[in-house]
Amino acid sequence: MTDDPDAGAGGAEPEPPGEAAPVPADGTPGPVRPLEILGRGFDLNVAAAGQTRRIGLVVGLQTLAAIGPYVAIFLAVGSHFGMDVLVGDAPVAPGTAPLEPGTVALTNLVLYLGLLCVAALAVDCQLLAVHLIASRATNRPFELRPALEITRMRFWRLLRANVIIGVITFVPRWLLEHWVAPVGVSSQAQFIAVTVIGIILSLPFAYVASWILLGPVGARESVRRSWRLARARLSLALVISVINVLFQTVALFAIGAGLDVLVRIADVLNLGHATGLALFLPLGAIAAVGLIAAGSLIPTIATLSAAPQVVAFLRMTGVTNGLRVLDDPDNPFATPRTEPIVSRGMKIVLVIEAVLTGLALPDIL
DSSP, rough: OOOOOTGGGGGGOOOOOGGGGGOTTTTTOOOOOOOHHHHHHHHOOOOOHHHHHHHHHHHHHHHHHHHHHHHHHHHHHHHOOOOOHHTSOOOOOOOOOOHHHHHHHHHHHHHHHHHHHHHHHHHHHHHHHHHHHHHHHHOOOOOOOHHHHHHHHHHHHHHHHHHHHHHHHHHHHHHHHHHHHHHOOOOOHHHHHHHHHHHHHHGGGTTTTHHHHHHHOOOHHHHHHHHHHHTTTHHHHHHHHHHHHHHHHHHHHHHOOOOOOOEEEEEETTTGGTTTTTHHHHHHHHHHHHHHHHHHHHHHHHHHHHHHHHHHHHHOOOOOOOGGGTOOTOOOOOOOOOOOOOOOHHHHHHHHHHHHHHHHHHHHH
C-alpha cells in the first residue's frame, strides 16, 4: 500500500545496527511522572488540534475513496433486492434472480481491498501522530508532505513490528480471553476483564512506534528497546497502555453511535422501501458523510493515544534522530521532494477497486 524507500533488493529492509539510537548509558530514566505525561500530552494535543483536523479531513476523504466502491455495490444490491431483504426484514421476492457467483466474488474482493487501504491508513496515522506530537514537543515545524515522506519510509517497519507483536501476544491473549469469556463477551465483567488483559499484554510494546519513527530503528529492535523502556518505568508503560486501549474503545463506541444515527436518519426518510435514484442519492450521501467522519476519527484517536507515549519517550531517551532524516547539511539548497498525499501503492489499489466495481455494477443493476 505504501512505498518503502528504505527497502533493499527484493523488498526486504535490513535491520539498522543496534547502536543507531542508544538508550542513556546509565540505564536510568529521566525524571518523569505518569501525571506529567498525561498533562503534557494533553497540552500538545491542544496545540496540534488544527493540524490534526486537516490530517483528519485528508484521511476521511481517502477512507471514502477506499470504502465508497463497496458502498456503491451494496446500494446497487439493495436496489436490486430491496433494502429490507439485505437487513433480513423481508424474504427475497419470488422470481428475483440471485447474484452470479462471479459478481459475489468481485464484491468481496472490492471489500477486502478497501479494508486493506483503511488498515494502511491506520498505520500511516499512527506514525504521523508520533511525528506531529514530537514536532510540537521539540518546537520543530510540521509540514504534512515532508512528514508523509518520513512516515512512508517507516511504514513497513511499523507493519512488521505489529506482525511481531501479534505473533507474540496471540497465544496468551487467546488462552486468557477464552478462559475469561469462553463463549464470547456477554457481560460487563467479561468486557472489563478482556480490556484488562489487552492492557497488560500491550505493556511491553508501549514505545514501539516512537522507536521506529524517532529512533529510527527496525521492527525487531523497536520491540526489544520498547521492552527495555517499559521495564525501566512500568508505571509509565501502564499509563500509555491504558490510554491506548481507552481511546480505541471510545472510537469503537463513537463509530457505533454514529452508525446508529445514520440508520435512524435513513429510517426517518423511509429509505428501506426506496429503489433507484430515490435510494442511491440520499443513502449514498448519508454513507459518504459517515465514511468521511469515521476516517477523520482515525488520526484524532492516533494523536490522542500517541501523546503520552511520545512525551515519556522523549523524556526518557531524548532521541529525535528520526525527525532529521530529510535534512541534508552538505547541501542546504537541495530541492525537497514533494510527497504525494495518496501513495503510489494506494492509488493502484483504488484504481483496481474502481475497475472491479465497474465490472460488478452492470451485473447487479
